[in-house]
Amino acid sequence: MQTKQNLDYKQQARLLRALANETRLKIIDALSRGEMHVGALAEATGAEQSSVSKHLAVLRAVGVVDDERRGNEVYYRLLTPCVVEFFSCALRVIKERQA
Amino acid sequence: MQTKQNLDYKQQARLLRALANETRLKIIDALSRGEMHVGALAEATGAEQSSVSKHLAVLRAVGVVDDERRGNEVYYRLLTPCVVEFFSCALRVIKERQA
DNA sequence: TCGCTATATGAGAATAATCGCATACTCTCA
DNA sequence: TGAGAGTATGCGATTATTCTCATATAGCGA
Numbered sequence: 001m002q003t004k005q006n007l008d009y010k011q012q013a014r015l016l017r018a019l020a021n022e023t024r025l026k027i028i029d030a031l032s033r034g035e036m037h038v039g040a041l042a043e044a045t046g047a048e049q050s051s052v053s054k055h056l057a058v059l060r061a062v063g064v065v066d067d068e069r070r071g072n073e074v075y076y077r078l079l080t081p082c083v084v085e086f087f088s089c090a091l092r093v094i095k096e097r098q099a
Numbered sequence: 100m101q102t103k104q105n106l107d108y109k110q111q112a113r114l115l116r117a118l119a120n121e122t123r124l125k126i127i128d129a130l131s132r133g134e135m136h137v138g139a140l141a142e143a144t145g146a147e148q149s150s151v152s153k154h155l156a157v158l159r160a161v162g163v164v165d166d167e168r169r170g171n172e173v174y175y176r177l178l179t180p181c182v183v184e185f186f187s188c189a190l191r192v193i194k195e196r197q198a
Numbered sequence: 199t200c201g202c203t204a205t206a207t208g209a210g211a212a213t214a215a216t217c218g219c220a221t222a223c224t225c226t227c228a
Numbered sequence: 229t230g231a232g233a234g235t236a237t238g239c240g241a242t243t244a245t246t247c248t249c250a251t252a253t254a255g256c257g258a
Contacts, residue, residue: 080191
């Protein structure tokens, strides 16, 4: 029998994989300061539009972001701000490693 | 010029990639309850010894775990307990997504 | 030293992630 | 309806990740 625990590991890994990309981290960081549309995110991250669009799809698939079309543009926002807390831990780990 | 920010994204992504694997999550979870040697981790995770050993190398490379040999066995322990905090957020994201 | 146990490492195959380019889709406005 | 802007998607090439099996290394006790 597949335990509930195992399912959690699978889903957690899936979420972490979604976060484990430099461009997606930049996107999340940008969105942590407020919603943005795709073009602005492309500019903010320095990545191609189609690439940003794909990264956003990954983040949306795991429920980290949300999108809303307004006219021609599609605005994205961070659904789960606690994701940003990840990074304070990440920075601590990185700092400790350097020490 | 490569900014400090960009380096941070790169390192954060590296750390997240190290965490983004089901078996490694199981390992971290097991270690959060106390140090364990490789064989015990293999049994706890249900993965092969050589596989566990490689996963441990990945975690060690990013500074999340530490190892110490005692006789024939090598004991691993979690260096950065805050990593476990990741998961409360992860679970929240997953729960919110299901809602 | 020899045999045994525990762990680590290497090679190769299979799978997954990423990127760039081209193109399709969607909405607005004239 | 047609043009143009903004966004999404499909495809192929490249690179990264993961697994398994075989082998190497390290320490133990006889």
